[in-house]
Amino acid sequence: MTITPGALPASEAAQHNGAALAAAASAVASVLPSTSPLQVGAPSPGTLGSAMAYAGAALASFEGAVSGNVAVVVGQELVDALANSPLGSLDLAAAVQPALDAAAQALGARVGAARTVPLDLVVNDLGHPFTVVPLQAPGTSAALFLQDEALVSAAQAAQVAAEAAATAAPAATAPAQVGGTTPAPRGLELLHGVIMDxxxxxxxxxxxxxxxxxxxxxxxxxxxxxxxxxxxxxxxxxxxxxxxxxxxxxxxxxxxxxxxxxxxxx
The missing domain is CATH 2.30.330.10 (SpoA-like)
Incomplete structure (x- = not known):
């Protein structure tokens, strides 16, 4: 995957995109409902069949300066837990919304309301090309699907913001860290954080x-x-x-x- 935002050299753009993608995936892993901590796997280019190994998907569109789409796909264990909740059947999009919000925040952006998408349509609705980052734990599987357009526009928006900040305040400031925050303590039950009426x-x-x-x-x-x-x-x-x-x-x-x-x- 080679993405060149704005006037950044190709090597610098690739490094920036890799760090941003890792930050977004780590943010999703820290809040997505799971019985044990999710580990971020190696990213790979998305294909038409990328979603078929999972059981459910929720997708949201970026708003503001960042464009494109992002999706989180989850395994059967979360789909079953939501369907068989003691409080009745719960919505997958509501359960995944905090994870999508976290991914957007890691990119310095925001997303709209999540919507549940059939697995056979999520790739089409997301848009090509996109990158897949697996999220795995014992007995749990999920993945972040991030449209490459979102990485491009996020990098461009970050560059514009940095240039504006440098013009307004030329004094040296500490460099921003991407993905350097410590994940919140887990130990949460599978459905904690799900919004209900x-x-x-x-x-x-x-x-x-x-x-x-x-x-x-x-x-x-x-x-x-x-x-x-x-x-x-x-x-x-x-x-x-x-x-x-x-x-x-x-x-x-x-x-x-x-x-x-x-x-x-x-």
Whole structure:
């Protein structure tokens, strides 16, 4: 892979791109859900069949000065864990979003919302050429797919920013380190960090379509909950706790009074 951003010499560009790619892969490895630390493997050019060894993929597009796409593909173990979560089926894109954000941050960029992409379409949606960096641990497999266009534009954006900084502040500053941050301590369970919808439910009722169509401002609905009874805390539609409704700085809140065990929640 030879990428020459802006006016950088080819050798310097290749060195910069290699460091940026390693930083992005390390950032993904540090936050992607895994039962044990992921190790970054050697990068290789992507092919049409690069994704077929995996079970799921999430892709996001860069925003701002950096263009191109980035994807994270994961193995069956994470796909199964998300599907069989005690809190119900969880979204792969939401689980992988922090990893995509970390990759973008390592490149000095940002990405939009992740979306789940079928494996047979991820390479086409990502765009050629791209580079694959495997991420491996015992019983776990994943990979970073980074479009080469993103490396080019990230290098160009970094060069422009460096030139602007040098013009504005000519005093010597410490060189920026790429990928030099210490990964956050792991020991996390597989699904920690996954974003889920949390809902507080005051009560329920059943109504006919005729009554629903007759609703007007001021109509009072009688719920199946007595006044003063605790409200339910639902995560992805599953009951996990109960509590009392409170007001915090003019906003509603819930003070948890009871954690519902799995048998009761079911």
């Amino acid at each position: 949390v809902t507080v439910e005051l009560g329920r009722t059943r109504m006919s379509v005729r009554d629903l169509l007759a609703l007007t401002p001021g109509t009072v609905l009688e719920l199946d909950r007595a006044a003063g009874s605790p409200a339910d805390l639902l995560v992805n539609g599953r009951l996990i706790a109960r509590g009392e409704v409170v007001v915090v700085d003019e906003d509603f809140g819930l003070r948890v009074t009871e954690i519902v065990d799995e048998s009761a929640a079911g």
